[in-house]
Amino acid sequence: MTATTRTTGSADTAAVRRAISSTPRPPRPGRLSAALVFGWRGMLKVKHVPEQLLDVTVTPVMFLLLFTYLFGGAIAGSTSAYLDYTLPGLLVMSVLFTTVYSGISLNTDLTKGVVDRFRSLPIWRPAPLLGSLLGDSVRYVIAGTVIIVVGVALGFRPDGGFTGAVAALALVVVFSFGLSWVFSVLGLLLRSPNAVMNAGFMAIFPLTFLSNVFVDPTTLPGPLEAFVDVNPISVLATASRSLMAGEPDVVAVVVSLAVAAGLAAVFLPLTTRLYRSR
Amino acid sequence: MTTQTPLAIEASGLGKSFGTTRAVDGVDLAVPAGTIYGVLGPNGAGKTTTIRMLATLIPPDAGSARVLGHDVVREADAVRELVSLTGQLASVDEELTGRENLVLLGRLLGYSRAAARTRADELLDAFDIAEAAGRLVKHYSGGMRRRLDIAASIVVTPRLMFLDEPTTGLDPRSRNQVWEIVRALVAEGTTILLCTQYLEEADQLADGLAVIDRGRVIAEGTPGNLKASVGTGSLQVRLLDPGRRDEAADLLERAVGPVVLEPDPAALSAVGADAERAAIAVAGLATAGIPLAHFSLQQPSLDEVFLALTGHAADEPSPTADTLQEHAS
Numbered sequence: 001m002t003a004t005t006r007t008t009g010s011a012d013t014a015a016v017r018r019a020i021s022s023t024p025r026p027p028r029p030g031r032l033s034a035a036l037v038f039g040w041r042g043m044l045k046v047k048h049v050p051e052q053l054l055d056v057t058v059t060p061v062m063f064l065l066l067f068t069y070l071f072g073g074a075i076a077g078s079t080s081a082y083l084d085y086t087l088p089g090l091l092v093m094s095v096l097f098t099t100v101y102s103g104i105s106l107n108t109d110l111t112k113g114v115v116d117r118f119r120s121l122p123i124w125r126p127a128p129l130l131g132s133l134l135g136d137s138v139r140y141v142i143a144g145t146v147i148i149v150v151g152v153a154l155g156f157r158p159d160g161g162f163t164g165a166v167a168a169l170a171l172v173v174v175f176s177f178g179l180s181w182v183f184s185v186l187g188l189l190l191r192s193p194n195a196v197m198n199a200g201f202m203a204i205f206p207l208t209f210l211s212n213v214f215v216d217p218t219t220l221p222g223p224l225e226a227f228v229d230v231n232p233i234s235v236l237a238t239a240s241r242s243l244m245a246g247e248p249d250v251v252a253v254v255v256s257l258a259v260a261a262g263l264a265a266v267f268l269p270l271t272t273r274l275y276r277s278r
Numbered sequence: 279m280t281t282q283t284p285l286a287i288e289a290s291g292l293g294k295s296f297g298t299t300r301a302v303d304g305v306d307l308a309v310p311a312g313t314i315y316g317v318l319g320p321n322g323a324g325k326t327t328t329i330r331m332l333a334t335l336i337p338p339d340a341g342s343a344r345v346l347g348h349d350v351v352r353e354a355d356a357v358r359e360l361v362s363l364t365g366q367l368a369s370v371d372e373e374l375t376g377r378e379n380l381v382l383l384g385r386l387l388g389y390s391r392a393a394a395r396t397r398a399d400e401l402l403d404a405f406d407i408a409e410a411a412g413r414l415v416k417h418y419s420g421g422m423r424r425r426l427d428i429a430a431s432i433v434v435t436p437r438l439m440f441l442d443e444p445t446t447g448l449d450p451r452s453r454n455q456v457w458e459i460v461r462a463l464v465a466e467g468t469t470i471l472l473c474t475q476y477l478e479e480a481d482q483l484a485d486g487l488a489v490i491d492r493g494r495v496i497a498e499g500t501p502g503n504l505k506a507s508v509g510t511g512s513l514q515v516r517l518l519d520p521g522r523r524d525e526a527a528d529l530l531e532r533a534v535g536p537v538v539l540e541p542d543p544a545a546l547s548a549v550g551a552d553a554e555r556a557a558i559a560v561a562g563l564a565t566a567g568i569p570l571a572h573f574s575l576q577q578p579s580l581d582e583v584f585l586a587l588t589g590h591a592a593d594e595p596s597p598t599a600d601t602l603q604e605h606a607s
Contacts, residue, residue: 026434116330
């Protein structure tokens, strides 16, 4: 029996030995190149797990169809007028939903032990986090592009043209960089990827609806209107709308960027600290 | 015997608490370089926490440790350059392919893109995973996954490798493959700290052993010493003729020790056998003309070792440690 088990051990010992002994240690990678490698990992995930991206892009597209054709006429007088109003807001919704996945994938890495592998390597400590941001940004751009393309197919023709649409997308993506750290913190604190998903959407879903993404808040009861007006998602949607219309609302754009910077200033250090100690 | 071998790991009074749980409570270790050192203990004994501290993943809150001459807290980066982790300790990415995982690690360790690819293919070939190289790791078999785990840990050959339960849940063939790889690593000069729950695995691989329970080292020695200190192997015998069992029982009792009659009317076992006494007993049966269908010498199990050393069984989690917390934190 010993003889047979020994010969069936198909990992060829000589080859294993050669593989083990033939490794001169290369010089340590630079900070930027380590982060870029993690960015590449993020891209591979988009390729291998497309359903994650599909989940978040399908919901806003459904809302787009539902709201435009079911309520659009009643809300804005005509479906095409409503499309003009709501599409820049749905762009915000679509991309912001995607940010929840930053937290989910971080939590998956943590619970599966992948984070421990990275932390045991002699690399620049923030590289995995910054690199995943790079991968995430690709996801944001895809999610945003999908909703704009569907909108254009349905007859959306922004006055700001291509440039306006790109400017709006860029603003929303930059805002998402700030927001994603909030979900990264959730991802590091909660027990499972599912818990992150639930908590994340429980926060982002009502916030998106209690904004001016779908309706003009002037028709809302006073206290609700007051909330909607200060909701950063409303500000971002207003900014996105103004950029698409080719008449940038500078205040809304600046406030959106400031909120993003504020979120990053608080939650980015928190993320790196939790990442180090978990 | 005292040797002058340099130590790969020196830990003294290492401790770590999670909340009110003292997961590791003053562990001392001295692991000679170039050997396989086993850390044996039940779930929740503090093995994983100890290794996480030695591998610089979490800082100890008491004591100190040097790995390959570097302090695990003050010179953490120097330690990280020399060690690697496998298994539950540090996973590969299930949502990437086997090759992508190895290329990713190669790039992170400083190889150029081309060199990382060459190295990945070399490892995939050597570890017999080449044909699955393009598949996502989540679709791998257990044995393949374990080999990839090890390959991921030697993209650059480490001076010290932490190997956590490398064969848990593997079939015998895959287990032998993993053992072969581990032996090859040591032959090339890597020191291995092996965590296991299986006495047999420690016996097969380890040069020295520490038994951990409730966050403390409760016994140290070679696997042989440890078993000898327990000394409760048992000789199992099955006769061709059940009618002669009483006769055989008398003989075994004299040659070995207390005899247990099994439910099977042709089977009996004698407790307390070492290899020599068992051989004498079996020869005695043959001399007496009692024909045997089968006999075997059972090693003392980890359960027995534990029972002897700690007074509680290995599969009962140690009461002071909380496994869940140990993994989550």
